[in-house]
Amino acid sequence: MSTKKYKYTKDNVYLTEVQRDFYEENGYIVFRNLVDFNLLDECTNRFLEYCDGKVNTGYYVKVIKDMSLKNTDAKGEFLINKIQDFNYDDILFKYISYKPLVDIVQSIIGPNVTAAHSMLINKPPNSEKNTSRHPLHQDLHCFPFRPAELIVASWTAMEKVDEKNGCLFVMPGSHKGTLLEHEYPPNVTNPGYRGVLGLEHIPTVNLVMEKGDTVFFHPLLFHGSGPNLTKGFRKALSVHYGANNCNFINVTPKMDKVALYHAKTKGFPEVTFNLYWKAKSRIVRGEPGNFQNLRSQL
Numbered sequence: 074m075s076t077k078k079y080k081y082t083k084d085n086v087y088l089t090e091v092q093r094d095f096y097e098e099n100g101y102i103v104f105r106n107l108v109d110f111n112l113l114d115e116c117t118n119r120f121l122e123y124c125d126g127k128v129n130t131g132y133y134v135k136v137i138k139d140m141s142l143k144n145t146d147a148k149g150e151f152l153i154n155k156i157q158d159f160n161y162d163d164i165l166f167k168y169i170s171y172k173p174l175v176d177i178v179q180s181i182i183g184p185n186v187t188a189a190h191s192m193l194i195n196k197p198p199n200s201e202k203n204t205s206r207h208p209l210h211q212d213l214h215c216f217p218f219r220p221a222e223l224i225v226a227s228w229t230a231m232e233k234v235d236e237k238n239g240c241l242f243v244m245p246g247s248h249k250g251t252l253l254e255h256e257y258p259p260n261v262t263n264p265g266y267r268g269v270l271g272l273e274h275i276p277t278v279n280l281v282m283e284k285g286d287t288v289f290f291h292p293l294l295f296h297g298s299g300p301n302l303t304k305g306f307r308k309a310l311s312v313h314y315g316a317n318n319c320n321f322i323n324v325t326p327k328m329d330k331v332a333l334y335h336a337k338t339k340g341f342p343e344v345t346f347n348l349y350w351k352a353k354s355r356i357v358r359g360e361p362g363n364f365q366n367l368r369s370q371l
């Protein structure tokens with residue numbers, strides 16, 4: 074085992090020293106061809122069932138329309154921008170718990186793994202540029218749990234993604250900074266997408282990925298995605314994993330409002346923000362911790 078001091082990864086058998094060093098330095102790492110195509114196709118089909126209203130969304134799943142297309146005659150996957158919080162959908166959970174993926178997650182946050190947040194993000198054709206793009210942001214601003222080092226995102230391309238259909242871009246090394254204030258950029262028409270303004274002069278790297286390629290990234294890493302300018306789709310699966318024993322914090326009222334809105338639309342008017350996050354999370358590996366203890370304030 075290496076004697077180097079690591080801050081952002083754990084001693085483990087799944088990452089080479091070179092891979093560990095890359096994540097430590099850059100705050101992200103891409104694994105080519107990590108996820109099986111059959112699994113991705115099964116997830117795409119499940120997404121299409123949600124789009125077509127063929128699946129009951131249950132307590133947690135949200136089916137979110139593209140803002141710029143919702144008053145057009147677009148339907149199904151031509152209309153739906155995202156499904157979210159499908160931790161308890163047994164088909165999509167196959168991605169969340171996919172061993173090769175969770176092994177890498179474990180190498181970053183340790184052996185106790187909870188899926189806190191899950192999304193299948195579709196960029197349909199014909200969406201407005203400013204709705205389709207996702208401005209530069211840090212995911213931690215959405216989460217009421219800490220520490221940042223015990224949280225990681227997976228993001229898997231479900232088809233080829235590049236500059237034309239809205240690939241991710243990342244700011245290498247930015248995970249070493251702090252959480253900055255997020256707000257709506259002046260011309261963004263998507264109320265789900267806040268960003269950090271004034272960083273446009275700092276270079277970013279476009280992550281061009283093939284189907285099955287997966288990037289793992291730190292929740293303080295600045296990243297975003299471009300608009301889909303093609304006539305096809307851009308689909309990706311993304312999960313935020315936290316260590317089971319993350320601790321919960323009091324968050325700003327701005328974030329509270331969004332999550333409580335989601336909780337209310339799902340029929341939970343009285344829940345607190347933190348309880349809502351705990352309830353929708355799902356343990357994937359290891360010993361239960363704070364995430365699983367709904368009564369604890371931690």
Ligand SMILES: O=C(O)CCC(=O)C(=O)O
Pocket residue numbers: 192194207212239296297298309311
């Ligand atoms: O898939 C995308 O386009 C961006 C996803 C993302 O950055 C997020 O949801 O935080």
